[in-house]
Amino acid sequence: MSKPRVAIHKFASCSGCQLAFVNMGIELVELTKLVEIVHMAEVGHVAPESENVDIAFVEGSITTPHDVERLLKIREHSKYLITMGACATSGGIQALRNHADAAEWMRSVYAKPEYIQSLSTSAAIANHVKVDFELWGCPVSVRQMLAAIRSFLFGVPPQILREKVCQECKRRGNNCILITQGAACMGPVTRTGCGALCPTFGAPCYTCYGPAEGTNTASFGQRLMGLGLNADQVARKFASINNAAPVFSEATEMFATKTWMEE
Amino acid sequence: MNTLASRDPDRDINIEVPLLTRVEGEGSLELTARNGRIETLQLSIFEPPRLFEKFLEGQDYTEVPHIAARVCGVCPIAYQMTSIRAMEKIFGVVEDPWVHAMRRVIYYGEWLQSHALHINLFAAPDFLGFADALEMASRFPDEVKRGMQLQGLGNDMLRLLGGRSVHPIGLRVGGFHRAPPKHEVADLVDKLLAARDMVREFVAWAVSLPCPVDEQTFVSVAIRHPREYGLNEGRLASDQGLDIDFADYPRHFREHQVAHSTAHYSMMDGRSYFLGPLARMNLNFDRLPLEIQDFARDLGLKFPARNMFMNVAARALECYLAIVDTLNILQRYKLPTRPWQDFTPRAGVGHHCTEAPRGMIYHRFELDANGRVIIATMIPPTSQNQARLEQNLHVAVERFGLNHPDDALRDLCEKVIRNYDPCLSCSTHFLKLKVTRGE
Numbered sequence: 001m002s003k004p005r006v007a008i009h010k011f012a013s014c015s016g017c018q019l020a021f022v023n024m025g026i027e028l029v030e031l032t033k034l035v036e037i038v039h040m041a042e043v044g045h046v047a048p049e050s051e052n053v054d055i056a057f058v059e060g061s062i063t064t065p066h067d068v069e070r071l072l073k074i075r076e077h078s079k080y081l082i083t084m085g086a087c088a089t090s091g092g093i094q095a096l097r098n099h100a101d102a103a104e105w106m107r108s109v110y111a112k113p114e115y116i117q118s119l120s121t122s123a124a125i126a127n128h129v130k131v132d133f134e135l136w137g138c139p140v141s142v143r144q145m146l147a148a149i150r151s152f153l154f155g156v157p158p159q160i161l162r163e164k165v166c167q168e169c170k171r172r173g174n175n176c177i178l179i180t181q182g183a184a185c186m187g188p189v190t191r192t193g194c195g196a197l198c199p200t201f202g203a204p205c206y207t208c209y210g211p212a213e214g215t216n217t218a219s220f221g222q223r224l225m226g227l228g229l230n231a232d233q234v235a236r237k238f239a240s241i242n243n244a245a246p247v248f249s250e251a252t253e254m255f256a257t258k259t260w261m262e263e
Numbered sequence: 264m265n266t267l268a269s270r271d272p273d274r275d276i277n278i279e280v281p282l283l284t285r286v287e288g289e290g291s292l293e294l295t296a297r298n299g300r301i302e303t304l305q306l307s308i309f310e311p312p313r314l315f316e317k318f319l320e321g322q323d324y325t326e327v328p329h330i331a332a333r334v335c336g337v338c339p340i341a342y343q344m345t346s347i348r349a350m351e352k353i354f355g356v357v358e359d360p361w362v363h364a365m366r367r368v369i370y371y372g373e374w375l376q377s378h379a380l381h382i383n384l385f386a387a388p389d390f391l392g393f394a395d396a397l398e399m400a401s402r403f404p405d406e407v408k409r410g411m412q413l414q415g416l417g418n419d420m421l422r423l424l425g426g427r428s429v430h431p432i433g434l435r436v437g438g439f440h441r442a443p444p445k446h447e448v449a450d451l452v453d454k455l456l457a458a459r460d461m462v463r464e465f466v467a468w469a470v471s472l473p474c475p476v477d478e479q480t481f482v483s484v485a486i487r488h489p490r491e492y493g494l495n496e497g498r499l500a501s502d503q504g505l506d507i508d509f510a511d512y513p514r515h516f517r518e519h520q521v522a523h524s525t526a527h528y529s530m531m532d533g534r535s536y537f538l539g540p541l542a543r544m545n546l547n548f549d550r551l552p553l554e555i556q557d558f559a560r561d562l563g564l565k566f567p568a569r570n571m572f573m574n575v576a577a578r579a580l581e582c583y584l585a586i587v588d589t590l591n592i593l594q595r596y597k598l599p600t601r602p603w604q605d606f607t608p609r610a611g612v613g614h615h616c617t618e619a620p621r622g623m624i625y626h627r628f629e630l631d632a633n634g635r636v637i638i639a640t641m642i643p644p645t646s647q648n649q650a651r652l653e654q655n656l657h658v659a660v661e662r663f664g665l666n667h668p669d670d671a672l673r674d675l676c677e678k679v680i681r682n683y684d685p686c687l688s689c690s691t692h693f694l695k696l697k698v699t700r701g702e
Contacts, residue, residue: 015686016336016429022380023418023428025411032397043384044395093333096318139336139429197426201433203440206329208430233323240329 004054004153007039007047008084009074011060011067012094012122017085018042018059020139027146035149049073055080055152057145061087061094061122068128075129080152083125084145086138086241090210093138094122095244124244133158138208138241141193162191162213165205169196177202182227186237189215189247210242217251231255272299272666292656292676296665304657306649306680316639324350324436324608324634331626332430334641337686340373340421341619342641343434344495345626350436352613353630354606358496361599362438364592365424366495369431370617371585372420376428377620378540378578378585379417381684382469383410386575389678390472409465413582416458420589423451438603448596455590462583463558469579470562474572475678477659481651482534483542483567486618492550492584493543495617500546501536502567510614512625518642528650529642535650538622539683540577541568552587555580571655574682608634619644621684645685652683 008018022028022043031037035055039047047053049070056078062068075081083089091098098121125131135144144161151158165187169176177183177199185204187196191212198205221234229237235255238248276296295303315334322330331346332339344366351358358366384396387406393399400407418428423443425431433439486493487500499507507515518529530536545567548556559566564576610632616625622644629638659679660672667675 014333014336014339016333016339019336020429022384023376023414025415026408028411029397029400029407037397043397044388093318093330094314097314138333139427194427198432198440201426201441203432203435206326208329236322236326240326241333 003034003036005038005052006035006055006057006149007051007053007074007078008037008042008057009039009049009059009070010041011058011071011088011125012063013060013085013087013092015042015059016139017087020142021084021145024142024146031146031149034153050077053078055082055149057082057084058088058125059084061091061124062128063094063122071125071128080132081125081129082133082135082148083131084135085140086136086208086210087122088125089134089136089245090242090248091122091124091127091244093241093243095124096239097122098244122244136191136210136242137193144193161193164188164212164215165190165192165194165196165199165209168192168194169199172196172200174199177204178227184224184227184229184233184237186240188212188220189217189238189251206240207238207248208241210245211247215247217247218254221251221255269666270668272664276665276669276672292680294660294672294676299665301657301660301665304660305653316641319636319639322636324630324636327628327636327639328434328436329430329432331641334643335686336429337377338373338619338621338624339430340370340425340434341617341624342626343431344370345615345617345624346628346639346641347434347436348495348617349613349615349626349628350630350634351606352615353611353628354436354608354634356437356604356606359438359599359604361597362602362604363496365439365442365602366434367491368420368589368592369424369433370494371589372417372423372425372428374417374620375582375585376414376417376421377684378582379410379413379465381620382465382575382578382582383407383414385681385684387469387472389681390474406468409461413458413462413465416454417585419451419454420585423447435603437606438601440602442599442602445596445598448593452590452593452596455586455593458586459590462586466558466576466579466583467562470564470576472575474575475675477571477655477679478569479571479655479658480569481537481655482531483545484531484536484538484623485543485546486616486623487546488550490550492547492588493618499616499623501531502545505531509616509625512614512616513627516625516642516647518646529647530650535654536647537651538644538648539574540581540620540622541571541574542622543618544568544573544577544580551580551584552591555583555587558583571659571679571682574684578684608632621645621686622648643686645683648683648685652680652685655679 037045038051038053039045050073056074086092133148148158169187178185183204185199186207187199187205189212190205190207191209193209224234235252238251242248292306293303319330327346328343331342334342388396388399396407421428421431424439425433433441482501482503484501486497488497516529516531548566559580610630612629614627616623624644625642627640631637656676656679663675
């Protein structure tokens with residue numbers, strides 16, 4: 001039986017998810033015994049988008065007309081398409097420009113904006129094509145990525161983890177920094193997958209794995225205001241790495257526009 | 264057909280490589296030659312305009328390190344550290360010795376990870392004639408494994424203080440969120456001790472790779488420190504007499520935009536300049552621990568060097584430095600009372616430079632009285648190297664001769680570009696090689 005064929009494609013991103021993948025080290029060599037990597041420019045494999053593959057991993061968000069064309073071709077020629085990381089899954093940090101005057105921004109960064117061809121938005125892959133599975137995280141968790149590959153090889157759907165960072169934090173036996181220190185930790189609305197990394201380091205979670213299941217952002221935002229943040233600061237807490245994920249963009253909207261009692 | 268045979272140098276040449284491989288990010292190059300003369304030789308770059316500097320505006324200083332890191336997954340520490348130090352200068356924070364030492368450790372982790380990956384997976388296949396590292400692994404399994412172990416060690420250094428290797432979360436304005444417990448430091452020290460011989464073998468091997476000779480004239484720019492190998496503190500220096508405070512960067516360095524690229528070009532006093540491991544080694548060889556200077560001399564290496572491909576040797580020596588200096592720091596590790604310093608946010612302007620794996624990076628932050636960003640400027644090394652890289656290509660292709668077959672020309676161009684270890688995600692996106700030879 002021939003090995004399943006895997007491609008890794010990149011759109012607008014920092015390359016960090018691919019790097020997390022390459023950082024596997026020796027396991028990467030092991031992985032190539034199970035699958036054939038037909039496209040991954042970073043390590044030297046290039047295949048046209050029209051090459052048929054079993055699994056296409058996609059890193060990055062869609063920001064140019066050319067991106068859209070490439071993505072459609074990739075979708076057409078892959079059996080499963082998996083988004084890898086925050087940019088591909090929710091549009092990434094760069095989706096912050098979706099609510100701004102993109103042309104004005106472009107003018108202020110580039111003296112000659114007419115040279116730049118760009119869409120006015122940074123969009124998640126799912127805004128353009130069907131996505132079979134989403135891997136959240138900034139960067140993506142390689143453990144989750146390998147588990148997804150394994151599941152697809154076995155012909156079963158990968159397990160979807162949507163629980164909150166808080167659950168993982170409790171299992172690690174951490175003291176809650178929100179309760180004990182009044183830190184503006186976003187763990188209660190953020191999906192786990194990182195292993196509750198930030199709170200374990202005593203740092204507040206900043207939503208890099210996207211929204212968790214069953215969040216109550218209105219109530220949680222008010223709790224943050226109770227800690228001393230103003231409405232604008234609360235809005236910005238939701239408008240971070242996964243600002244365009246619907247749960248977070250709605251929460252941002254809610255706190256950015258309504259007049260909240262600040263007394 | 265004999266691929267080595269000479270070709271008519273006046274012929275029409277048309278080469279197109281849609282995607283340059285084994286660099287960080289994606290991009291393209293165009294070469295046009297007519298009647299034996301190069302007409303255009305330029306990197307055509309599409310930097311997806313992610314506009315980071317704009318969405319940093321209005322952000323609280325506490326959010327800046329998370330956001331700045333996302334410019335580049337390969338050198339997030341460079342972005343975090345440079346922005347943090349620029350803002351600390353506004354707040355009047357004087358780095359305490361513990362924080363300074365630990366910042367060097369995590370930065371060395373980023374160097375080691377990035378350099379080992381570059382030499383092992385990007386550069387070595389070039390010089391040994393393999394399409395990629397996985398193909399190379401079948402012939403040189405031990406060498407590839409060793410490179411991956413060093414890369415992994417760099418990641419371990421990043422994890423000790425940063426929690427994870429890509430977009431670490433340990434840094435904050437004032438210092439670190441967490442001081443690593445002693446047992447974690449001791450574990451890492453054991454690994455570093457075990458890697459000491461390995462990295463010497465690695466350097467010797469990297470130096471022995473069959474690199475081309477590409478002598479060029481260029482100005483090296485790097486951070487120079489009174490005692491340390493310039494990394495995160497010091498002054499900006501060049502081998503032509505530049506010696507300035509980081510705050511004077513805007514007086515000497517100017518960015519401009521060109522039609523064929525969406526990355527900004529940067530000039531120093533109107534001229535191109537060169538950043539990165541070789542520039543650092545050219546300026547700071549005397550700041551290396553003696554053990555490394557001696558080892559370099561034993562291998563027959565001499566700095567300053569003009570051969571661009573000595574960048575490989577410089578990168579390898581910096582891997583050695585990362586391990587030796589980290590050992591010096593961590594073998595004397597003491598737990599601090601607290602891993603960060605207190606400060607009060609205030610308004611002002613702060614400038615800072617550090618040495619990213621690919622060269623000097625400059626940040627300027629202007630904050631309001633609450634510590635919110637008014638204006639942010641971040642100038643990555645790859646766009647600063649852009650003008651020099653194109654000049655380098657020009658000279659290298661002319662010397663090599665257009666009488667060579669297209670494949671050989673493309674191969675040379677790719678080697679020259681890869682030698683800069685350009686990080687196209689930072690500043691650029693698409694790199695295609697398109698050669699047009701017309702009458």
